[in-house]
Amino acid sequence: MAKYVGTSMKRREDPRFIQGKGSYVANLSLPNTAYLAIKRSPYAHATIKKIHTRKAKALPGVIAVFTGEDTADLGNLPCGWNVPGIKVPPNRCLQTDKVRHVGDRVAMVVAESPYIAADALDLIEVDYGPLPSVTDARKTAEPGAPVLHDSVPDNVSYTWAIGSKEDTDKAFAAADQVVELELVNQRLIATAMEPRAAVAQWDSSKEEMTLWTTSQNPNLTRIVLSAFVLFIPEHKLRLISPDVGGGFGSKIPTYPEEALVPWAARKVGRPVKWVATRSESSVSDSQGRDHVTDCRMALKNGTITGLHVKTWANNGAYISTVAPLIPTALYLTLLSGLYKIPAIYGEMLGTLSNTVWVDAYRGAGRPEAAYLVERLVDLAAQKLNMDPIEFRRKNFIPAGDFPYQTPVAFQYDSGNYQAAMDKAVEMAGYPAMRQRQAEARKQGKLVGIGIGACIEASGPAPSKVAGALGGVTGFWESGGIRVHATGKVTVLTGAHSHGQGHETTMTQIVADEFGIDINDVDLVHGDTAVIPNGMGTYGSRSTSVGGSALVRSAEKMRAKLIKIAAHQLEAAVEDMVYDRDNGKVYVKGSPNKSKAFGELAFAAYTAHNLPDGLEPGLEENAYYDPANFTFPNSVHIAQVEVDAETGEIKIQRYVAVDDVGKVINPLIVNGQVAGGVAQGVGQALTEGAVYDDNGQLVTSNLMEYALPHADLLPMIETGRTETPSPHNPLGVKGVGEMGTIAATPAIVNAVMDALAPLGVKHIDMPLTAEKVWRAISKR
């Protein structure tokens, strides 16, 4: 019986966070630190004619000013996901010829204080030659649009397609009904609570660099920096990502500052620190979504027979580290949703524009797919005059069809969508909800109910598949266990916790693997000197891939413990039983003849009495390469009321039923769902990066960019169904992104349901009060 797995333990890391004892990059104070600041472009698109640094250099307290000419020995930031035929324009750390978005990097200052560095930035004068700019995902691919890079003359960096066009065309030809939609999945600014930061220290005696950085994947970033940008040998480059205050994907990419800060530290011979301001984050952190999509769904006899999707995906001004993965293999492959759709064809253009680059953002591709599928499904139900739940049920993949092969590459591992719907309908009291809606409508109130029934592909990915799809690295994870002589345990993972609660979940897993007290187990992560190999945290992969690596590692460890116990109890290894309830090993049939975990640990290190040929010590490591993604799924039901006079929206209820396979810690899972729902609601109702006609980011601060506030949300009623993933040893599926994926369509569908009596079919997100008012009043 598991002692910890499945229980709602409070997060073990939280006491330090809520007491202000977390250790973040910006807290690090090394002696003699110098401060770096980046001069950024005020233009969306301009040539750089000349950079005047004399005045800045003369300011007392300024140590150095560097331009792109000075940093010519730095490599360009590479693209780590090369889809076939991709044209990757050069992505320099500091620009020399042109700037291509507001916030693009032009020069940097190193000074005695951050204040002096900021003063010096104002003294750097840049002669720009302003150029016309374009920020729209689709317009940038039209003839005559301003060209960002000579090497990509049509602003289309890559294209990708999946499914059968022929079959899909046939499905539409044979359809008795077709619904279609042109929609925008708007650009979002990730806005992690902690802005990005970096501190670097060069040890000239050993020629070693240490870089503290706010990364979700320090090992991956180390490879990129070492091999492509800094050219410091990997074993002489140490990356430490200590406590990190949220990432949501924006801390996956390798950033120019992660190269410029160590470069400057080596150059000036002092530790160098850079901490982004919030406004700086808005114009330099990778952003999310930004799709323009034409899509249509074919129907025959009330079932979905075909889906056709064409998307223009904005990548921003440069191709970020894994940007091409997001709108290809994490987007078009999800178009089947929870539905049995015989023919699907999806194609996309990866475009460049004068905007901040786009990369993974919570959900990354999957929310974009779920949103369009769920919007079309609602429009289809409406057209067929069917209840949206009935229409969904009719088209769900039946529980008996798993593993289910979709027409868009993915093979879903397990699921029971009818059961998830049953649970959501029950929790929401759906029939009564509809009844109340009918009564409210009679009183002239605009009440709507919306469903988001969504699939996720989490836990990327089998390395072989990743390689075939353009990935430069694999997607395994490493898990290490060190049992110390006194029976205490250090767990090492290549995953990185920046809000997920790994210090709790991972130690719950390991404590149960051995049957020991969780207080004897601690997790280490985020330091490449301690964990030499890992892939980091994104794509809801840490537990399914990283946790599985720890299970494999524990299996190896138990095998060694059994060997020692068998030797000491003078029994055959095959006759031994590892008692995971009590943390001891005994001879089958004689539980009293046992060796406790602690005794065995001590014996392994004294090495006085080990079997012949067995090495002393207890250290194991395992690499786990997943056999498939996992496919968590959800049914969320939202009820909203729209103020008919003002267009304001109030969420009255929110029910979230998620199937994330086996659950390690229900409390953390509920928290992940609630946080995800909040972010999904944010996209639906309030968030959106707005660029003006000159390519200026209007929403560059939190006075303008509307993150969801607490008072926007009702209590989120969470529930679960459980179909364990059959292919990982824990039976788990990802949970980190589910809420974000399902909430957005659930809310938008609810608002559209509320407005249905007025004939409103669609409003693009965010559904601000004015947009809703205009739709209601037909202005």
Added chain:
Amino acid sequence: MYTAEFDYHRPATLAEAIKILGKNKNSKVLAGGHSLLPAMKLRVAEPAALVDIGRLKGLSGIKASKKGVKIGALTTHAAVAASKDLTKACPLLAEAAAQIGDTQVRNRGTMGGSLAHADPAADYPTVLMALEAVITATGKNGGRDIAAAKFFKDIFTTALKSGEIITAITVPAYNNLPHMGGCYLKHRHPASSYAVVGVAAMVGLGENGVVTRTSIAVGGVTGVAVRCTAAEKALAGMAPTAENIAAAAAKVAAALGHPMGDHYASGEYRVHLATVLAKRALTAAVERAK
């Protein structure tokens, strides 16, 4: 988020503060710091000197008399919102203060600081216009009272002269009179929580139930909050029926020429919101007056 260099003064008395202000060109008064410091960190404001009056004695607190309530300029929004005197005598102001920003802002931000900043999306100016409040400013020649209608000149611009500090605000104790009611409603900006549109309404009812007094002010739509006299006149002497209130509210637009607009809310939408909120605020004010 690093300010430009500035001098910092922390005078012990109001007179000293006024003296330092007069001596230092391009100096700014620092009270709660909730508007000024963010602007300085963005380097939108780069004052040469700050005169910190935050610790001056006698500038905060609320004193009620039969006819009016006097609020010290350093009184925080939280104190205004929680004041029993105001809740009794002038609840409209307390109701508005409770809707400013968030808890942290209300705990630090001061009434005088907000008024001196004169943000067109702030809540107080609208309420003070409706209440016909009086703002007391003190300079080297002593204090003077400025009517709210004359205080707000333009966006971020007031009638304060160089070297003057707001020391108090006086609002009428309207709620001590029989059959008076007020209401403040706003459409909060989803990011900043400022008023995209804010409407303050005050209504008095006569013995026979007809409207004897009306005061309506709208903020957030134009550069400074405005009184909507056409709407007020429309309700004068009328029975406060839903139809009459709606007809009067429709007239607030007359006072809202050249409305401001941005990416979140256009001028047209702001004017529309003002009419809807005016209708609702008047309706609530009438209910409270009954």
